[in-house]
Amino acid sequence: MSSQEEILSDGRFSCVARDPRFWEMPEKERKVKIDKRFRAMFHDKKFKLRYTVDKRGRPVNYTSTENLRKFYALSESDSDLSEDDSKELAVKKKKKKKAKGKGESDS
Numbered sequence: 001m002s003s004q005e006e007i008l009s010d011g012r013f014s015c016v017a018r019d020p021r022f023w024e025m026p027e028k029e030r031k032v033k034i035d036k037r038f039r040a041m042f043h044d045k046k047f048k049l050r051y052t053v054d055k056r057g058r059p060v061n062y063t064s065t066e067n068l069r070k071f072y073a074l075s076e077s078d079s080d081l082s083e084d085d086s087k088e089l090a091v092k093k094k095k096k097k098k099a100k101g102k103g104e105s106d107s
Helices: 004-009 014-020 036-042 064-071 075-105
Strands: 032-034 048-051 060-065 072-073
Touching: 004 014, 032 036, 036 064, 036 072, 060 064, 064 072
Parallel strands: 032 072
Antiparallel strands: 048 060
16 A cells, blocks of 8 residues: 555645545535424434444444534524523523512512
8 A cells, every 4th residue: 555645746646635625614614504494303302213233234323413413503693692692591580580589478
């Protein structure tokens, strides 16, 4: 087996290193961006399947959510929104708890 340098130094294959068609796809462009409407598929039980064998019959131990994370990513703006949404939900829950606490003490 020849090393990678020997292959690229060969005149027949030297254009492969410079041709963008043969470059590896960047990680940022590899995954499909998902907006906030579909972010539930990463943690919802409806989308989670547990595999025991792969398509060739070999035993495996992974779930479909791992595949989803491999191929899909939340878009940048939506991930920021999701953090803000979670903060807002936490604030609302605290307000509800305080309101329930006041209502229980009054009655």
